[in-house]
Amino acid sequence: MSDRSAVKLSSQMAFSEEQSMLLDTATEFFRSKSALPVVRELLTDEAGYDAGQWQEMVDLGWLGLAVPEEYGGSELGLGAAVTIAEPMGRHLSATPFLSTQLFVQGLLAADENLKSELLAGVVGGAVGGVALFESNGNWHLDSPSAQVQISGAQALLSGTKTLVLDAASADYLLVLAALDGEPRLVVLPTSAIPSGAIQRETVIDETRRSFQLDLTRVEVPANHVLSAAQSTQALAKISEAAWLLLSAESAGGIAGVLDLLVEYLNTRLAFGRKIGSYQGLKHPTVDILIGLERSRSHLYHAATLVDAGESAQTALRMAKAESSDSFAFAGDRAIQFHGGFGFTYDCDAQLFLRRALWTQASFGDSAHHRKRLASLLL
């Protein structure tokens, strides 16, 4: 077998003392503050999250984990953010943590004045978000149909963005629009959005708040438009952070639904036996465990490469593909193995399946990433 074509991948993994402490703290935090009844209560809440809990996260410094020290962050990196996102996903907590991290990653590519103007605010609790996708459902971000035009000192936006996470809570959005046919990111303070331009969307994961954003007559100062090079860099950063943090939430989600399932398999009786004693249920549950173990391994490897500043695209896409599929499988089996109860709205398995399907569809599903991986690896 020739050496030339051998697929060689690194197996590096590092986990710092800080990450370990953060993971412990966050695990305890979400376990105590985001029990499933609390999650259910928030399903019908307009904001979708508890402002007090968000403030506690801010106070713990979690919003600044991936923000450089010069802007008031702790500069621990995205690998540290992973240790928050994983337990958050496990308990289906839906704060604007994810959208704000994506905003931060994009903004880091912007001009100094924008960074110094906005990043400290984020560390202090301002909510950020990204408006990237459009109604065609395309995950490729290279040719948005939304437009931005520069006219003097102003930049004029037009078009419609969809699936904008947390837009109603956000203070700032990074909006993807085309300028002369080139994709650009635009920093948009939500105060500049006319009322009625943000419309709630109904998404499969009821813990999430998703919106359509009408950009008609939305104007920002021209210096809020990132350069072509900055935009390219920002989009890459945002995508990478999204793949990483969604993989973290999914790994957490698999662990959460596995807990739920194992508990039920150990209590529910059928034909005089605990249902977990039937191999038809036991063995697929072991498959869920294996999916969890592989997902976490891909996750922390990808985080290691990102923090080390190494090329991480392959590792990130692998993490996203593995965790999305494993989570969807776990949610699907969890419903089935709850029997009639599994078919009800009351059974918590559906919360996890909904989360899994939402995550699968966000920033590229597993087939999308495998297709890219095929060109990267084969």
Added chain:
Amino acid sequence: MAESAVDLTEFRAEVVAWLRANKPAKPDFLLPETFMEVGTDSQFQYLKEWQQSVYEAGYLGMAWPKEYGGGGMPQAYQDVVNAEMSRESVPFVPNTIGLNWAGPLILAIGTEAEKQKYIRGILSADDIWCQGFSEPDNGSDLAAATTRAVKDGDEYVLNGSKIWTSLGTYAKYMILLARTNPEAENRYAGLSYFLAPMNSPGVDVQPIRKLTGEYGFTQTFFTDARIPASSLMGNEGEGWKIAMQTLTFERGATGGQAGGLSMHAMSVSDVVELARTTMLDGQPAIEDPLIRDQLVQFLLEEQGDRLCNSRAKISQLTSERPTAIPMSSKLRGTEHRRRLCQFAVKLQGANAARWVGDRQAIAGGMWQRSYFNSFSATIGGGTSQVQANIVGERVLGLPKD
């Protein structure tokens, strides 16, 4: 001994150079793919010589104590050797049962005399070991074993039969699970564990033909066979406990193994390579989008398992279920390999129908044979179904069947 990264980097280079210089030439016969399939004298001789040369170079049993023939070095060195052996696709070392389960077991619980007597011969391949656990009527349910051992003076008299004995033809010793007390309060308490010499009178070994048509394992018959009483390990009645400890070594859940490869190294890369050269529906298989997708799925699994090994070393990332990775390792690895080989056959279009010996068989039919041979690991050492039970019950805490 403190090991700096530099030490290991230099050491790695040294190992690679040695492996490249000393890797034996491909023989003119088909090699077996795992220790479970060594079926001819020439296969055995070839692999035994390879083990001898690896041991003489100091690359086997590196972390075992010096006084018994090991290297007395940190495990990290053996890990480097194992990884490089796999990368360089060198042959496996045949004394797997000795190196990876009997040896670590003896080092863990054996007497000083046992360590002195057995360890060196395991490393040098002078003493090949086999395992007598399974019986014709009792496999997965090992505790039902009926082979009898009756003490008679300073000997035990054995009657019964063990089956699927890998390396049975070549072994000098057998780790043997036999029933010393059929009347014990429960079936586990009646079992004892022996380090039994195979050249004893009354031990008869019969080869069994495998599904590939080749010979591999054996059936071992005991007819009033006499072995020294000193071959009892531990005490009478401790056989089940010791057998379970053996299985943790066998299934890779604990360290302590002497190293070396126990099977022909194979990776998804090899199948990617195959996909470049085989044609499917008139185009190279590698260009078919469905094939590409499946290859990536295999890579995802292979890389996931490799990364699980990395993560297993970071206790903060395994604290919730510390046994999950080691205990599922056999199940993950062997099922992955079986499906990978099955897929490799499917890459051959109409030529998938050929078999070893056919002039036009792709790669001499090796993938067809690999697929068949891959069942050795999904069945041997505890079937995948039984493994899934073990992981479900012991790792996840699910109720027993």
